[in-house]
Amino acid sequence: MSAARRTTRQSRRAATGVVARAARPAEVPAQRGSVPRHAVTAILWIGLVAAVAPWWVQTRPEDLAGSGALLTAGGRITGLVAGYLLLTQVLLMSRLRVLDRWVGEERLVRLHRELGGALVVALIFHVVLTVYGYAALDRVGPVRESVTLLTDYEDMISATVAGGIMVATGLLAIRFIRNAMPYELWKLLHATTYLVLLFGYGHQFALGQQLFRPGPSRTFWIGLYGLVLLCLFWGRVVVPLGLNLRHRFQVADVVAESPGVISIYLTGRRLDLLHVRAGQYCRWRFLTSGCWWQAHPFSLSAAGNGRWLRLTVKIVGSHTEDLQDLRPGTRVWTTPPAGEFTAERRTRPRALLIAGGTGIAPIRALLEELPEGAAVIYRAKAVEDILFRQELDWLADARRADLWYVLGDRDDPGPRSVFTVKGLRQLVPDLAARDVYLCGPDGLIRSCQRILRRAGVPRRQVHTAAFEF
Secondary structure, three states: OOOOOOOOOHHHHHHHHHHHHHHOOOOOOOOOOEEEHHHHHHHHHHHHHHHHHHHHHOOOOHHOOOOOHHHHHHHHHHHHHHHHHHHHHHHHHHOHHHHHHHHOHHHHHHHHHHHHEEEEEHHHHHHHHHHHHHHHHHHOOOOHHHHHHHHOOOOHHHHHHHHHHHHHHHHHHOHHHHHHHOOHHHHHHHHHHHHHHHHHHHHHHHHOOOOOOOHHHHHHHHHHHHHHHHHHHHHHHHHHHHHHHHHOEEEEEEEEEEEEEEEEEHHHHHHHHHEEEOOOOOEEEEEOOOOOOOOOOEOOOOOOOOOOEEEEOOOHHHHHHHHHHHHHOOOEEEEOEEOOHHHHOOOOOEEEEEEEHHHHHHHHHHHOOOOOOOOOEEEHHHHHHHHOHHHHHHHHHHHHEEEEEEOOOOOOOOHHHOHHHHHHHHHOOOOHEEEEEEEEHHHHHHHHHHHHHHHOOOOOHEEEEEOOO
């Protein structure tokens, strides 16, 4: 292990050209908290109660007499729950900036994953309870009743297709299955879930006991669908279109940072008006042959300066390999900056930043905007794998930050001794009184989260970079 503090005048003199401009200390943004977790939970429960209320209001005690009626009622309730969860899922991922700003991207991603599992469970219960309930009322077997439902009931075929897509997506979202798939394939399969919204609408309003008749319940649900679709169109179409027409992003240069890592410099119009914070990311689509059909999330590796943007990318697949050959002038389409991995989310006067590998990219940018006195721990396998060495040394000097390079594999004695409660406290004695920003491989983040919990760091003070769902 090698750990070193680099805050010397010599390293300041080494920062020239682009390095010096990138490392100019930025203005520290004001703190801005997010909506409390309990408030978000309360809002979701209130919406769920409102979604199920039509069944409660329209159902009389005598309507629940018998096992068939009870099972059917359970099917209707779970159907309403599944419809509500589906709309909530779409709203969470509509990319509305107000949601990202007040709830936080990390929490949105976590909610999306958790509610996705609940949606699949509710959908399965809806199908099973409905089939067995109708079968009991008709005094036939569940298989025969299933055939009757598919052949005699309106929009049941499309509903079956929608249910199959939803269950398949839920299975593919299991971590080890998803990690085994190419990123592009997962995004393509995940996009098919929008068909569920289309097919589910017809089924819900054609056969939903509380929704097929005109009235307040039907109007309420139509309004929900309209609101969610409007948010989706605004967040995914209108805002990105305005952003790209205003700034006209294009590639300025591609620079090799180390073997297998490149930085892409972008320019555009009126970048001083681009509202972006260090630590945020965008989904970038490079409009050139072989790259135009897919967009990937990359963090900014330097704080916005009004003149250019920089992305730092690790070469891990065919798409990132193609990015090495980007030519100056290539047009770029992007989404608005997103993510709560920013200095605005801090809760304490000082921070600890822990990075592993290319996770140093947003950490390096954050160091520009965090208050002075931060501490940075950067783990890399070897000296040649350290990215932005000159810039980090210069920034540590300019921001009066403590900077340690921890070299070696995770099982080497040095990293093993540093990434413990005792090791972190030895480097950062006031650990529990700091915000902690984590970015790097999943293994590093999970192990650091466990260490920080044991060290008494409150959960609200730990911030991680969440790029995708």
